[in-house]
Amino acid sequence: MPHTSAPRTPTRRASIPPCLLYPNRRLRTVTLGALPVLLLTLLATSSSIPGTNISLAVPFAAMGPGPSFNTLGDFDGKQVVDIQGAEVDKTSGNFNMTTVAVRQNMSLAQAVSRWISSSDTFVPIDQVIPRGQSREQTEQENQQAFLTSESAATLAAMNYLKRPVEVEVMQLVPDSAASGKLSEGDVITAVDGTTVTEPAQVREIVQKKKPGDEITVTVKHDGATEDKAIKLGKHPDDENTPLLGVTMGAAPSDGVKVDYNLEDIGGPSAGLMFALAVVDKLSPGELNGGKFVAGTGTIDDTGKVGAIGGIEHKVKSAEDLGAEVFLAPADNCKEAIKNHPKDMTVLKVTSLEDAIHQLDAYNRGDGYTTCG
Numbered sequence: 001m002p003h004t005s006a007p008r009t010p011t012r013r014a015s016i017p018p019c020l021l022y023p024n025r026r027l028r029t030v031t032l033g034a035l036p037v038l039l040l041t042l043l044a045t046s047s048s049i050p051g052t053n054i055s056l057a058v059p060f061a062a063m064g065p066g067p068s069f070n071t072l073g074d075f076d077g078k079q080v081v082d083i084q085g086a087e088v089d090k091t092s093g094n095f096n097m098t099t100v101a102v103r104q105n106m107s108l109a110q111a112v113s114r115w116i117s118s119s120d121t122f123v124p125i126d127q128v129i130p131r132g133q134s135r136e137q138t139e140q141e142n143q144q145a146f147l148t149s150e151s152a153a154t155l156a157a158m159n160y161l162k163r164p165v166e167v168e169v170m171q172l173v174p175d176s177a178a179s180g181k182l183s184e185g186d187v188i189t190a191v192d193g194t195t196v197t198e199p200a201q202v203r204e205i206v207q208k209k210k211p212g213d214e215i216t217v218t219v220k221h222d223g224a225t226e227d228k229a230i231k232l233g234k235h236p237d238d239e240n241t242p243l244l245g246v247t248m249g250a251a252p253s254d255g256v257k258v259d260y261n262l263e264d265i266g267g268p269s270a271g272l273m274f275a276l277a278v279v280d281k282l283s284p285g286e287l288n289g290g291k292f293v294a295g296t297g298t299i300d301d302t303g304k305v306g307a308i309g310g311i312e313h314k315v316k317s318a319e320d321l322g323a324e325v326f327l328a329p330a331d332n333c334k335e336a337i338k339n340h341p342k343d344m345t346v347l348k349v350t351s352l353e354d355a356i357h358q359l360d361a362y363n364r365g366d367g368y369t370t371c372g
Contacts (some may be wrong), residue, residue: 002369022196035236062106063119063310065317066099068294069262071270071277078261081277085255087283095280096294097273098311099265099316104135112171121317147171147247149267150260153274155198155250156303157258158159160279166253167199168217169246176245177233183221189247190218200301206232209242210220217244250301256282261345269308271299272327275352285354288325289363295327295355296316303352306340307331318345327355333371 071080072091104125130138147170166287167188172179182188191194191205192215208216211234218227235241252258258278260269273295280287296314298306308314311332318326319341326346328336336346347362348369349355361367 001044011297025280027105040197053129059125060106061125062120063313064103065313065320068096068098068317068321070094070096071273072280073263080261081274081281082259082261083278083281084257084259085252086282089284091280092286093288093290094292094294094323095273096292096318096321096323097270098294098296098314099269100313117311121310121313139266144247145265145268146266147234147249148272149271150270150274151199151249152268152299152301153260154252154258154270154278155301156271156299157275157278157282158250158252159301160275160303160356161282163256163282164253165197165250167196168251170248170249171247173243173245173247175232177243178217178245181228181230182217182219182246187251188217189220189225192216193218197253198301201242202248206242206244211239211242213242261310266296267308269296272297272305272329272349272352272355275299275303276355279352279356287359289359290356291325291363292321292323293325293327293359294321294323295325295349297327297332297349299352305329305349305351305355309333315339315341315344315346325359327358328371337371345371 005114032157064263069075069080072093073080074096097193103120150168155165169178169182169186169188171184172182188202191202194205196205206215209232211232214229214231216227217230218225220226230244232242233245235243255262260274276287276295294314295318296308296311300306301348307329311328312335315326315328315336316339323344326336326341326344327349329347330348330350333346334350345362347358348371349358360366
C-alpha cells in the first residue's frame with residue numbers, strides 16, 4: 001500500500017511592523033517633521049541668527065513707565081541736585097523727575113509677550129533710533145541732551161532767582177575748531193569783544209559767521225584772562241553752518257556751584273524738575289508745600305517749558321508711586337490725561353515761573369490750571 005504523508009500546514013511568518021524593520025526611516029520622518037517647528041521657534045524667540053550678524057528683531061520699540069528720581073533727595077549716596085557755596089534751604093516732600101523705559105532688539109515672542117502682559121505702547125524703531133544712525137550715536141545724542149538740560153535748568157533757575165551767571169566750557173568736540181584752543185572749565189567772557197554771560201549769546205555770535213571765519217574768544221583760564229583766536233569749522237550735517245566745537249553750560253558766577261548726580265539717563269525732559277529743585281533749595285519756603293510732586297518737561301535758558309514724548313507712561317509711573325500732583329507741559333496736556341488719572345492732579349505749565357505759580361495756587365487751594 002503506497003505510503004502517503006499528511007499534507008503540510010503552510011508556515012506563517014510573523015508580521016513585523018515597518019517601523020521595526022526600518023527604524024532609521026521613522027527617525028528621519030520625525031526629525032524632518034520637527035525641523036520646521038524648531039526653526040519657527042528659533043525665529044520667534046531669537047533677536048538674531050546665532051553666529052551671524054543677521055537681525056531677527058521686530059522693527060518696533062516698546063515704551064513703558066521708567067524709573068523716577070526725587071530731585072530733592074539722594075541717589076547712590078549723593079544729592080541728586082547738589083549745591084555748594086550758598087546757604088541751602090531745608091526742603092521736604094518730592095520733586096520727582098520721571099522717565100520712559102524703552103525696550104529695543106526684541107524677538108517676536110518677547111514683543112508679543114509685552115503687548116499682552118504690559119501697558120507698553122509700540123512705536124516704529126525709527127522713532128527711537130533715527131534711520132541712518134547707530135544705537136551708539138543715538139545714545140550719545142541723548143546723553144548730550146541730558147547735559148544740556150542740566151545747564152539750561154541752572155540758567156533758568158539763576159535767572160528766576162536773579163543771580164548772576166557765566167558761560168562755562170563743559171565739553172570739547174574732538175578735532176574741532178576749539179580743540180587745543182579752549183579747555184573744559186574755561187569761562188567764556190567775550191566773543192569778538194562782545195561781553196557774554198549766557199551760552200545763547202555765544203551761539204548767536206557764532207551763527208552770524210561762516211565756516212573758515214576767525215573769531216576771538218576771551219576766556220578765564222586758571223585765574224588768568226586770555227584771548228584765543230579760533231578759525232571756525234564746518235558743521236558735520238551742514239557744511240554752510242559754522243561750528244565752534246564746544247558744549248557750553250551756564251554756571252553761577254557768585255561762587256555757587258550746582259552739580260547734578262544722575263547717570264545713565266538720557267534726553268532733555270528732566271529740565272523742569274531740575275530747575276524747580278535748584279529754586280527750592282536756594283529760596284525760603286517749600287515750593288511743593290511738602291507734597292509729593294512729580295513732573296516732566298524740557299526747559300530752555302529763558303525758563304520756557306517744552307513738550308516731551310511718552311508722557312502717558314510718566315503720568316502712570318507717578319500715580320503708581322503715590323504722587324499727589326503732576327506737572328505737565330501745556331503742549332502735552334491731552335496725552336497726559338488720556339488714561340484719566342484718578343488720584344492725582346495734573347497741572348498745566350508753560351514755564352518755570354508758571355510752574356511755581358501753579359504750585360503756589362494749588363497749595364492755597366484755588367486759582368490753578370489743570371489739564372482736564
